[in-house]
Amino acid sequence: MLENIGWGEILVLVVAGLFILGPERLPSAAAWLGRTVRQVREYATGARQQLRDELGPEFDEIRKPLEDLRELRNFDPKRAVTRHLLDDGDSDFRAPDYRATNNGYSDYPPPAPRPAQKPLQPHERPPFDPDAT
Known part of the structure; x- marks a missing residue:
C-alpha cells in the first residue's frame, strides 16, 4: 500500500x-x-491467520484466484499485444499454419x-x- 510513496512525497x-x-x-x-x-x-495479519486456521487446506484454493486477480490489476494491454505480435515464442494468438495440415497440402489454393x-x-x-472508392 505504501510502497509507491517516495521520499519527495514524504517530504x-x-x-x-x-x-x-x-x-x-x-x-x-x-x-x-x-x-x-x-x-x-x-x-489484517490476525484475520488472515484466523481464516487460514478455520479453512485449512481450502484457504490455498481460495487464495490462488485472488492472486490471479492481483496479477490482472497490473495488466498492461499494450505490452501484452506487443509481446504476442512481435515475439517468436509460442503464443495463443498465433495464426494457424495451413501448410502443415493434410500431409503438407493446404485446404486453400495458392x-x-x-x-x-x-x-x-x-x-x-x-x-x-471506381469500384474501390
Whole structure:
C-alpha cells in the first residue's frame, strides 16, 4: 500500500503537517499515525491467520484466484499485444499454419501471382478503379 510513496512525497507530507499541525503537535501526530498503521497491520495479519486456521487446506484454493486477480490489476494491454505480435515464442494468438495440415497440402489454393507492375511514366495518370472508392 505504501510502497509507491517516495521520499519527495514524504517530504511534502511532513512540510504540510508542519504547517497544519505546527511544530508542537507534529511529533505526537506522527507517533499516533505510526501506532494506528501498526495496529491495522496486526488486525489484517490476525484475520488472515484466523481464516487460514478455520479453512485449512481450502484457504490455498481460495487464495490462488485472488492472486490471479492481483496479477490482472497490473495488466498492461499494450505490452501484452506487443509481446504476442512481435515475439517468436509460442503464443495463443498465433495464426494457424495451413501448410502443415493434410500431409503438407493446404485446404486453400495458392494465391494467384500478381502481374508485374511497371512504373508510371512522367505525367502519366495512375489507374483509377471506381469500384474501390
